[in-house]
Amino acid sequence: MYSEKVMDHFRNPRNMGEMENPDGVGKVGNPVCGDMMELYIKVENDVITDVKFMTFGCGAAIATSSMVTELVKGKTLDEALKISNATVAEALDGLPPVKMHCSVLAEDALKGAIEDYRKRKVESKV
Amino acid sequence: MKRIYLDHNATTPVHPEVADQVCRCLREDFGNAGTLYSYGREAKKLVDDAREKVATLIGARKEEILFTSGGTESDNMAVRGVAYGNINKGRHILTSTIEHHAVLETCKALEKEGFEVAYLPVDEYGTIKVDELKNAIRSDTTLISIMHANNETGSIQPVSEIGRIAKEKGVTFHTDTVQTFGKIVINVDEMNIDLLSISAHKLHGPKGVGALYVRKGVKMKPVMFGGHQERKMRPGTHNVPGIAGLGKAVEIAASDMEEEGEKLLRVRERLWEGIKKNIPHIRLNGHPTVRLSNTLNISFEFVEGESLILSLDDHGICVASGSACTSDSLEPSHVLLAMGCVPEVAHGSLRFSFGRGNTEEEIDFVIQALPKVVGRMRSMSPLYREFLKKQKESA
Numbered sequence: 001m002y003s004e005k006v007m008d009h010f011r012n013p014r015n016m017g018e019m020e021n022p023d024g025v026g027k028v029g030n031p032v033c034g035d036m037m038e039l040y041i042k043v044e045n046d047v048i049t050d051v052k053f054m055t056f057g058c059g060a061a062i063a064t065s066s067m068v069t070e071l072v073k074g075k076t077l078d079e080a081l082k083i084s085n086a087t088v089a090e091a092l093d094g095l096p097p098v099k100m101h102c103s104v105l106a107e108d109a110l111k112g113a114i115e116d117y118r119k120r121k122v123e124s125k126v
Numbered sequence: 127m128k129r130i131y132l133d134h135n136a137t138t139p140v141h142p143e144v145a146d147q148v149c150r151c152l153r154e155d156f157g158n159a160g161t162l163y164s165y166g167r168e169a170k171k172l173v174d175d176a177r178e179k180v181a182t183l184i185g186a187r188k189e190e191i192l193f194t195s196g197g198t199e200s201d202n203m204a205v206r207g208v209a210y211g212n213i214n215k216g217r218h219i220l221t222s223t224i225e226h227h228a229v230l231e232t233c234k235a236l237e238k239e240g241f242e243v244a245y246l247p248v249d250e251y252g253t254i255k256v257d258e259l260k261n262a263i264r265s266d267t268t269l270i271s272i273m274h275a276n277n278e279t280g281s282i283q284p285v286s287e288i289g290r291i292a293k294e295k296g297v298t299f300h301t302d303t304v305q306t307f308g309k310i311v312i313n314v315d316e317m318n319i320d321l322l323s324i325s326a327h328k329l330h331g332p333k334g335v336g337a338l339y340v341r342k343g344v345k346m347k348p349v350m351f352g353g354h355q356e357r358k359m360r361p362g363t364h365n366v367p368g369i370a371g372l373g374k375a376v377e378i379a380a381s382d383m384e385e386e387g388e389k390l391l392r393v394r395e396r397l398w399e400g401i402k403k404n405i406p407h408i409r410l411n412g413h414p415t416v417r418l419s420n421t422l423n424i425s426f427e428f429v430e431g432e433s434l435i436l437s438l439d440d441h442g443i444c445v446a447s448g449s450a451c452t453s454d455s456l457e458p459s460h461v462l463l464a465m466g467c468v469p470e471v472a473h474g475s476l477r478f479s480f481g482r483g484n485t486e487e488e489i490d491f492v493i494q495a496l497p498k499v500v501g502r503m504r505s506m507s508p509l510y511r512e513f514l515k516k517q518k519e520s521a
């Protein structure tokens with residue numbers, strides 16, 4: 001039911017693990033089935049230089065977390081914000097319809113991390 | 127890669143002798159069992175022989191066995207048929223929260239038609255509380271439907287006690303024995319069972335065939351129409367190959383039921399001991415002892431079941447889970463929730479169910495592979511990381 005690409009990212013997740021002193025953290029829970037995703041970013045000059053994730057969830061949740069980290073690495077924050085759950089799903093050669101909500105988790109975690117970074121920046125200036 | 131099949135509560139591999147029987151029927155015995163000439167008589171004999179075997183295994187009479195397309199149909203027919211057949215007495219049905227969807231959804235449909243259904247709760251082991259059942263019976267209760275053993279946890283329900291109470295109160299008693307038929311001794315008279323559902327494919331038989339036992343004298347209405355077969359309760363040309371296959375599967379199960387049960391128990395306990403020793407933060411779902419000898423349902427904390435299934439599949443190991451992420455409805459197992467499991471625990475549940483042919487070598491392979499799989503998923507889990515942090519802090 002999953003594409004080979006999904007299985008590849010599930011078997012060998014990229015950028016999995018915790019990050020020391022991240023610049024932004026996105027933590028989201030999935031209202032649909034109750035899963036969780038955390039995404040951590042390091043940012044220099046508005047560019048995402050490093051990104052990591054940890055996920056408690058299904059194969060699609062893990063694969064989409066992994067894929068979103070690949071997609072955003074090296075991107076500016078504004079570029080990264082343009083990445084939607086559909087982009088992530090497409091990059092994985094599609095997801096079964098019942099699993100599309102898992103990719104929303106990835107998008108939300110990314111947005112959360114960027115928002116967190118921007119909030120911290122504003123606060124540190126105050 | 128060698129594959130290890132541990133999902134026998136979902137379905138079982140067809141026994142070679144059953145496959146031979148089915149093939150022989152398909153090739154040679156094509157007759158319609160309702161016709162008078164030789165081909166028809168031969169087909170009818172196959173159906174009659176199978177009926178006899180099914181009846182014998184549960185201590186019933188041949189005429190009380192109706193062949194169906196499987197467990198789902200048998201459950202539908204029993205619940206709906208008895209509900210409709212006793213409207214003059216009342217419209218109240220008693221069942222439980224852990225029934226198979228074939229019973230639950232039929233009850234929900236009946237509620238829309240004006241029937242009243244009480245869904246009895248279970249304790250932490252997934253067992254019905256008989257007292258509550260007794261108290262829930264009303265003068266207008268027409269049917270009690272409680273399964274024999276639950277397909278997810280294997281917890282065995284106090285069916286004999288329920289049967290006795292039902293008889294005392296004059297209420298018709300149906301039990302879904304899809305998971306126990308051919309595995310546990312059943313006697314419909316001793317256990318006061320009025321209707322009982324059977325499915326062949328859980329018993330190393332073919333898919334799409336089953337039976338419903340209906341005690342003589344039970345009032346019920348047919349839910350299908352169109353022919354005289356199966357006492358007009360289940361019309362339609364007989365599925366002779368399937369029915370003959372069910373007969374063969376019953377014959378094999380009956381020949382070594384006790385022996386096979388002991389073997390399955392040894393296999394199950396070997397896996398449980400191995401898992402307990404090698405993997406921390408787990409819990410058993412279901413009754414510790416009053417449980418089907420082939421079923422082991424365990425929750426692995428901090429991880430999710432679908433990802434475990436996928437990883438185990440990479441090792442050739444086939445199992446099931448009660449995780450929300452494995453169901454099309456994205457709801458966690460209704461059985462585990464009914465037992466009081468929080469959704470996170472249901473999330474990390476795996477069901478191992480054994481059958482004829484599983485070996486100790488296979489179990490040892492699983493015991494080797496499972497800690498790696500669980501460990502890998504835990505290493506990705508933010509819940510596990512939080513847990514470790516808390517543990518460190520308190521130490």
Ligand SMILES: Cc1ncc(COP(=O)(O)O)c(C=O)c1O
Nearest residue numbers: 196197198226277302304305325
């Ligand atoms: C307890 C129980 N009842 C009914 C069924 C349905 O049986 P069938 O697949 O033959 O329709 C199953 C199988 O999933 C079951 O486990």
Ligand code: FES
Nearest residue numbers: 033057058102451
């Ligand atoms: S995270 Fe639950 S279905 Fe994907």
